[in-house]
Amino acid sequence: MLLTLMERLRIELLKTVVLDGRYMLDTEDGVDSVVYTDNIWPYYAGEMITSWKIPAIYREVDIDGN
Secondary structure (H helix, E strand, C coil): CHHHHHHHHHHHHHHHCEECCCEEECCCCCCEEEECCCCCCCCCCEEEECCEECCCCCCCCCCCCC
16 A cells, blocks of 8 residues: 555656646656565555755845845
């Protein structure tokens, strides 16, 4: 079930690419995933690693107070 969930999320991220109209998945870096194989039953763990391009932050006021 964990592998299915992670694969569905990976596919949706690669199809959608842009979230909330401002966060863009860096498709050149891709989506990496790791499933931990340690015996921690009844729990299962994994992680997905992604890179995102986010909008730049600009100051609303001038530093000099002008």
